[in-house]
Amino acid sequence: MEKKNLKKLIEELEFKCVTGVNLLDKEPKWAYVSDLLSDVMGKAQPQMIWVTSQIHKNIVAVASLIDLSAIVIVNERKPDENMLKLAEEEGVVVLTSDKPAFETAGMLYRDLAPQPPKGKRGVFKRT
Amino acid sequence: MELGHKNNLFVIGGCEINTQEEVHCLAYFRDLQLLNEFQQYLDEHLPDIKNDASLFGHQVAVDEFDNIIYEEEKLLIAALDVDLETVAEKVLSMGGVFIPAHIDKSKNSIFSQLGFMPFGLKYSALEVSWRTSVPKFIEKYPKLGNEKFIQSSDAHYLEDIGKVYTEFMMEKLDWENFVKEFAP
Numbered sequence: 001m002e003k004k005n006l007k008k009l010i011e012e013l014e015f016k017c018v019t020g021v022n023l024l025d026k027e028p029k030w031a032y033v034s035d036l037l038s039d040v041m042g043k044a045q046p047q048m049i050w051v052t053s054q055i056h057k058n059i060v061a062v063a064s065l066i067d068l069s070a071i072v073i074v075n076e077r078k079p080d081e082n083m084l085k086l087a088e089e090e091g092v093v094v095l096t097s098d099k100p101a102f103e104t105a106g107m108l109y110r111d112l113a114p115q116p117p118k119g120k121r122g123v124f125k126r127t
Numbered sequence: 128m129e130l131g132h133k134n135n136l137f138v139i140g141g142c143e144i145n146t147q148e149e150v151h152c153l154a155y156f157r158d159l160q161l162l163n164e165f166q167q168y169l170d171e172h173l174p175d176i177k178n179d180a181s182l183f184g185h186q187v188a189v190d191e192f193d194n195i196i197y198e199e200e201k202l203l204i205a206a207l208d209v210d211l212e213t214v215a216e217k218v219l220s221m222g223g224v225f226i227p228a229h230i231d232k233s234k235n236s237i238f239s240q241l242g243f244m245p246f247g248l249k250y251s252a253l254e255v256s257w258r259t260s261v262p263k264f265i266e267k268y269p270k271l272g273n274e275k276f277i278q279s280s281d282a283h284y285l286e287d288i289g290k291v292y293t294e295f296m297m298e299k300l301d302w303e304n305f306v307k308e309f310a311p
Binding site: 037054055080 | 147148149210211233238239240241242243245
């Protein structure tokens with residue numbers, strides 16, 4: 001399947017880009033959903049997109065530390081000025097989604113998942 | 128507080144707060160007037176979710192004779208709609224003592240919710256739970272070696288009160304001398 005960069009994902013999934021507009025040619029590897037920063041620090045991998053409802057400014061540092069490709073803030077939550085300023089400084093892409101985490105993650109999964117092997121899923125064989 | 132006064136005990140009023148990030152914090156205030164003022168702030172910022180007593184238990188307020196005065200209908204374990212820094216500033220601006228709670232815990236602590244100590248956060252001290260001790264905690268987080276700590280029980284049941292505690296050497300039992308303990 002064709003690899004999608006952030007710009008393409010934003011267009012398709014109707015995210016809004018709030019910081020890092022000139023960094024959207026990154027190709028995200030996969031995504032991780034969590035609201036616990038300690039968990040993200042331990043488990044998320046570089047180049048992943050992070051889906052969260054946290055808007056505390058520490059999320060910027062975590063994204064920068066692990067080199068995540070973007071943060072998607074869900075549920076129309078509004079990040080504050082301080083956090084956005086820090087994200088611009090650190091070169092962290094912050095996107096917002098007006099959908100809840102489950103829907104946002106579902107759309108990302110659909111777009112980022114490798115194609116399932118043919119004939120192995122969803123086929124009911126009568127014996 | 129009244130009962131403490133009658134029994135010659137110095138009682139400091141305060142509360143445990145759940146911030147937007149679901150970080151638990153402690154706040155203490157000088158007197159009932161300030162406590163009431165802060166209660167108004169909490170009421171404004173706590174979302175209107177009704178408590179289901181079968182799930183979360185009864186939220187009752189009792190008087191000095193253990194009589195139930197009223198039952199709080201609003202769900203008190205819900206999180207405020209304001210962030211950690213804003214709550215800290217509010218408490219400190221009212222002359223209160225602000226302490227991030229049980230920071231060693233993997234649930235509802237600064238470290239679990241926010242990964243690390245937010246840069247520039249203001250606080251009076253940090254609290255560790257009964258599960259650790261201040262020296263053990265500092266051994267694990269040497270960068271916090273110069274911070275002020277208290278250890279307390281996070282008691283949610285009567286029998287847990289005083290499970291662990293912090294001793295203060297105070298010249299006089301009053302608010303001024305209590306606050307002095309947290310001076311930088």
